[in-house]
Amino acid sequence: MPQIAQLADTWSSQVFWLLVFFGITFFVVGNLMVPKVMSTVAERDGQIAADLAAAKAARDAADEQEEAWRVRENENRAAAQAIVAKAKDEAAAKSEKKLKAAQTRIDKKLADAEARIGDARTEALAEVESVAVEAAQDIVKTLAGVKVTKPVATKAVKEAMANG
Amino acid sequence: MAAEQAKVDPMYQFTIKPLGGSDAWTLGEGFNIAFTNSAMWMLITTVVLFLFVLGGMRRQLVPGRWQMMVETFTGFIDNMLEANIGKAGRKYVPYVFSLFMFILFANLLGLLPLGVVGVHPFTFTSHFTVTGVLAIISFSIVLLVGFWKHGFHFFSLFVPHGTPLPMIPVIAPIEFISFMVRPFSLALRLFVAMMAGHVLLEVLSSFVIDGTNAGVGFGLLVGLPSFILMIGICALELLVAGIQAYVFALLTALYINDAENLH
Numbered sequence: 001m002p003q004i005a006q007l008a009d010t011w012s013s014q015v016f017w018l019l020v021f022f023g024i025t026f027f028v029v030g031n032l033m034v035p036k037v038m039s040t041v042a043e044r045d046g047q048i049a050a051d052l053a054a055a056k057a058a059r060d061a062a063d064e065q066e067e068a069w070r071v072r073e074n075e076n077r078a079a080a081q082a083i084v085a086k087a088k089d090e091a092a093a094k095s096e097k098k099l100k101a102a103q104t105r106i107d108k109k110l111a112d113a114e115a116r117i118g119d120a121r122t123e124a125l126a127e128v129e130s131v132a133v134e135a136a137q138d139i140v141k142t143l144a145g146v147k148v149t150k151p152v153a154t155k156a157v158k159e160a161m162a163n164g
Numbered sequence: 165m166a167a168e169q170a171k172v173d174p175m176y177q178f179t180i181k182p183l184g185g186s187d188a189w190t191l192g193e194g195f196n197i198a199f200t201n202s203a204m205w206m207l208i209t210t211v212v213l214f215l216f217v218l219g220g221m222r223r224q225l226v227p228g229r230w231q232m233m234v235e236t237f238t239g240f241i242d243n244m245l246e247a248n249i250g251k252a253g254r255k256y257v258p259y260v261f262s263l264f265m266f267i268l269f270a271n272l273l274g275l276l277p278l279g280v281v282g283v284h285p286f287t288f289t290s291h292f293t294v295t296g297v298l299a300i301i302s303f304s305i306v307l308l309v310g311f312w313k314h315g316f317h318f319f320s321l322f323v324p325h326g327t328p329l330p331m332i333p334v335i336a337p338i339e340f341i342s343f344m345v346r347p348f349s350l351a352l353r354l355f356v357a358m359m360a361g362h363v364l365l366e367v368l369s370s371f372v373i374d375g376t377n378a379g380v381g382f383g384l385l386v387g388l389p390s391f392i393l394m395i396g397i398c399a400l401e402l403l404v405a406g407i408q409a410y411v412f413a414l415l416t417a418l419y420i421n422d423a424e425n426l427h
Contacts, residue, residue: 002178003291003359010180010202012195014293017203021210022298025266029210030258033217037238038257040223040231047225 132157172370174363178290202294205286209270216269237265241413248417252424256417259305263298264413271358271405275398289408290358292351299351302416306346310423321422350415357408361401368394 133153140148182198191197220234227235241261245253267289274287288294310318322339323332368390375386 001175002180003293003355006180007293009196010198010200011293012191013182013189013198013200014180014202014288014291015297016191016195016197017199017206018288018294018297021203021206022262022266022301025210025213026259026262029214029217029265030262033214033221034238034258034261036223037217037220037234038242040221040227041235041239044225044227 129154129157129161132161172366172373174366174370177284177286177362177366178359180291201284201286202288202291205270205273205288209266209273209288212273213265213269216265237261244414245417248414249421249424253417253420256305256420260413260416263302263416264409267298267354267412268406268409271409272402274358274362275401275405287358287362289354290362292355295351295355296347298354298412299347302350302412302419303347305416306419306423309420310426313423314426318423318426321426346415346419350412354408354412357404361397361404365394365397365401368397 133150136153136157137148137150140146140153180200180202182200183204184199186199187196189197189199217234219230220238222228222231224231238257238261241264242254242257245256245260249256270287270289274285274289276285278285310321314320322336322343324335324339327335371390372387372394375390376383378386
C-alpha cells in the first residue's frame with residue numbers, strides 16, 4: 001500500500017503541493033471568481049424581480065388609466081346627453097311659442113272675419129228692411145191707394161220680420 | 165513465460181513518483197517537496213477547475229450552457245450552505261465551493277481513461293495525506309469559527325441541549341470523542357472510497373488481462389464478464405466521485421453549522 005509505504009518519503013511533498021494548489025484554488029477560484037459568478041446570478045435575479053415589478057406597475061398604471069378613461073367617458077356621455085336634452089327642450093319650447101303665436105294670429109283673423117261677417121249681415125238685414133219698407137209702401141199704395149208714411153211702414157215691417 | 169504474464173499490481177496505481185528529477189527539492193529543514201505525479205494532478209485539477217469557472221464568468225444576463233453549468237454549481241453550494249447554516253453560511257461559499265469542486269474534479273479526472281493514450285491519471289484523493297489535510301483544514305475552520313464566535317462557551321457543544329445534569333459527565337466525553345473523530349472520518353471516508361473503487365477496477369482489469377492471456381475459453385468465461393462489470397463499476401465510480409465530494413462538502417457545512425449556530 002503506497003499510501004503507507006511511501007508515507008515517510010512523500011508526506012511533506014503531498015502536504016506542500018496540496019496546500020499550494022488548493023490554496024490557489026481557494027484564493028483565485030473561490031475568492032475571486034465565485035463571488036463574481038454569484039453576483040451575476042444575484043444581478044439577474046434582481047433584474048428579473050425589477051422587470052416583474054415594472055411590468056406589474058405598468059399594468060396597474062394601465063388599469064388606472066383605463067378606469068380614468070372610463071370615468072371621463074361616462075362624464076362625456078352624460079354631458080352629451082345633457083346637451084341633447086337641453087337642445088330638445090329648447091326646440092320644443094321654441095316650437096310651442098311659434099305655435100302659440102300662430103294660434104293667436106289665426107284666432108285674431110277668425111275674430112275679424114266673424115266681426116266682418118256680422119257687420120255684413122247687419123248691413124244686409126238693414127238693406128232688406130229698407131227694401132221691405134219701400135216695397136210695403138209701394139204695395140200698399142198700389143193695392144189700397146193709401147199713402148203710408150215711412151215710419152209706419154217701417155214699424156209694420158219690423159213687427160212682421162220679428163214674427164218671422 | 166514471465167514476460168508474457170502481465171503482472172497487475174492493483175496498488176501500483178497509487179505509487180507516488182517524483183517527476184523531472186525533482187526528488188531532491190527540499191523546503192526548510194529537509195522537508196522533501198518533490199514535484200510528484202500526485203502534485204502534477206493537483207496542478208491539472210487546479211487548472212481545469214480554473215478554466216471551468218472562467219468559462220462561467222462571461223456574466224451574461226442570459227447565460228449560455230457553460231455559464232449555466234458553473235452557476236448551477238455555485239447555486240448548489242450556496243443553497244446547501246443556506247439550508248444547513250442559514251444566512252451566515254454565505255461567507256463560507258468560497259471555501260466550500262473550492263473544497264467541493266477540487267475534490268469532485270480530482271475524483272473525476274482520476275477516473276479518466278487516459279491510460280489508453282499512455283498517460284496515467286493519478287487520483288490524489290486516494291491518499292490520506294491529501295484527504296487528511298483537507299479534513300484538517302475543514303476542522304480548523306470549525307474550531308476557529310467556534311472559538312471566535314462563542315469563546316469558551318463553544319465547549320457547551322459537548323453537552324447536547326436538554327441533557328439531564330447527572331448524565332453530563334457521561335455524555336460530554338462521548339460527545340468530545342465523536343467531535344474529535346470528525347476529521348478522521350472525514351479524511352478516511354473519501355480516501356477509502358476512492359481507493360476501493362480504483363483497486364476494484366484494477367483487480368477487474370487484471371481479470372480481463374490474465375483471463376484473456378490464459379486463452380479464449382478463460383477470456384470469454386472470466387475476461388468478458390469482468391469487462392462488462394468494469395463498465396458498470398465505472399458508472400458507479402462516477403457516482404461515487406460526485407457523492408464523496410458532496411459528502412465532504414456537506415459534512416463540512418454541517419460541522420461549520422455547529423460552530424456558527426451553537427445549539
